[in-house]
Amino acid sequence: MLRIIALGNELYGDDGIGPAVLNELRKDVAAGSADLIDAGSDAFILLDYLLKTDPVVIIDCARMGKAPGDYLKFHTSKIQPQWLSNSISLHGFSVGDILNMARQLDHSTGSVVIGVEPKSIAFNTGLSAELSRNIPAIKDLVMEEIRNYAQKSTDH
Numbered sequence: 001m002l003r004i005i006a007l008g009n010e011l012y013g014d015d016g017i018g019p020a021v022l023n024e025l026r027k028d029v030a031a032g033s034a035d036l037i038d039a040g041s042d043a044f045i046l047l048d049y050l051l052k053t054d055p056v057v058i059i060d061c062a063r064m065g066k067a068p069g070d071y072l073k074f075h076t077s078k079i080q081p082q083w084l085s086n087s088i089s090l091h092g093f094s095v096g097d098i099l100n101m102a103r104q105l106d107h108s109t110g111s112v113v114i115g116v117e118p119k120s121i122a123f124n125t126g127l128s129a130e131l132s133r134n135i136p137a138i139k140d141l142v143m144e145e146i147r148n149y150a151q152k153s154t155d156h
Helices: 011-026 047-052 081-086 097-104 131-156
Strands: 003-007 035-040 056-061 071-075 112-115
Touching: 003 011, 003 047, 003 071, 003 081, 011 035, 011 131, 035 047, 047 071, 047 097, 056 131, 071 131, 112 131
Parallel strands: 003 035, 003 056, 056 112
Antiparallel strands: 071 112
16 A cells, blocks of 8 residues: 655654644545555655555655745656765754665665655744645645555556
8 A cells, every 4th residue: 555654843844744734635535445544754764665665645745945835746766866965854863864774775666756846844833834735735646646656556
């Protein structure tokens, strides 16, 4: 089963984008079509899911040098090694650290990361308007991943 994993802390401004998108997904994702998992600030939990056979969709804020609220989808198998080693995190282990560990263990699940450029990561500020405005589009991107996974599951 496809797993949608949100990372982030809602108490730290735009770092809460993952849980905010997950809350919107809960309104529309049919039971049994995907597992919705709020990993909080613990990116290490991702390793267990990345080592399984089913793919995951990871939603997290990511400094990518884009405008606040911009988002990009990365296939984990195509993320360059230098990005993995240069990522930093409020989560202890970064998503890059965890993806690198999964690679070293020779596991690839065909997973994706949806990174959202933050405007502000400050205590008790809530999501910025730029990120809040893009929640529906990010949700649509995740819903597309769910539909694609369902289609692939029925094709074989």
